[in-house]
Amino acid sequence: MPPVAPRSGDSIFANLEHMNAELFTLTYGAIVRQLITDLEEVDEVNKQLDQMGYNIGVRLIDEFLAKSNISRCVDFKETAEVIAKVGFKMFLGVTASVINWDADGTSCSIVLEDNPLVDFVELPDNCQGLHYCNILSGVVRGALEMMHLAAVAGHKIEIKRGFNED
């Protein structure tokens, strides 16, 4: 039987069950809001969002591998491209771009121009330092760790455009 070719992010997304992003966006917003109320410290909220993302990522990677038919990536650059083009597309329905590679090829930025998590979101002044999309950093970190790639996913948040740095 010939090997199945890897599928593009669009085709995988088209074949998955979809839902209206609004409920997802509102749920995430309510979660962050509740975390801020319960934990009070912005740094602690960032940490919890990252941990939650990590726990999600270690499970989500299974679904990703099962449905994407991605073959083994040869280097970290390819890994980053796959995350940006296939991973984000498959789950969030948006494609990210990979920029700012460092000289070693071990660090880059994954930029989401269009991020469903931040639709209609405005951060109040007393939440400076909150990394609103930190859950995404955790998801990427968790998923990569399951692939035996220890990564430290940093984070840079601008509410208008969510950033991810690897």
Added chain:
Amino acid sequence: MVREVSESCLDSLLTEVVSCYCNRFYPNKHDLAARRIEAIGYQVGHQLSERVRARTIILLDDHLSSQCKRYTMERPRFNDHLEAIKFICKDFWLELFKKHVDNLRTNHRGTFVLQDNKFCWLARMSIDPLADSGKSPEDITSPTAGNKATHAMKMHLYFPCGILRGFLSNLGILCAVSADILTLPTCAYFSLSHTYTEITLCIYHPY
């Protein structure tokens, strides 16, 4: 065009939130965890009602709410609580869960029981009665083992209860919402007064 994401995004997020609050934040205080999860749902329901109303343009009786003053030629007004609940059972449930509520019962005295035979947020959960108890298979039928599994699943119901309570509160309907997981043909009924409505979701989970 309506933006869409994969369903597994929300599934994963909800599972993780429940796990976070039940196991990390309030490990032995399930009441506190439940209240927080319900509060998250309340937020979502409240905001959803604004956005759903913006699309369906509902006229509310002034007696019910002073908040919404939109008018429509297309949609009927909510004359009473029953109309609002019917809206939830059909349009709202469809919006959220891609299906209608399977059965609606009322005692016409303020209690409504909504029954969903295949609640999608629980549909893919399996119950392993041995998981928490560490007992032998002979004990699998003991009430404790089953209760723990059901309890774990019930924690996931606080979120949709909160959504409903939040949604209705924005319509001016104060209510309490509780949910239960049942196997057919048993049922549960709840009560309501004119100003204080109790709605209950009955959710059937085939296990």
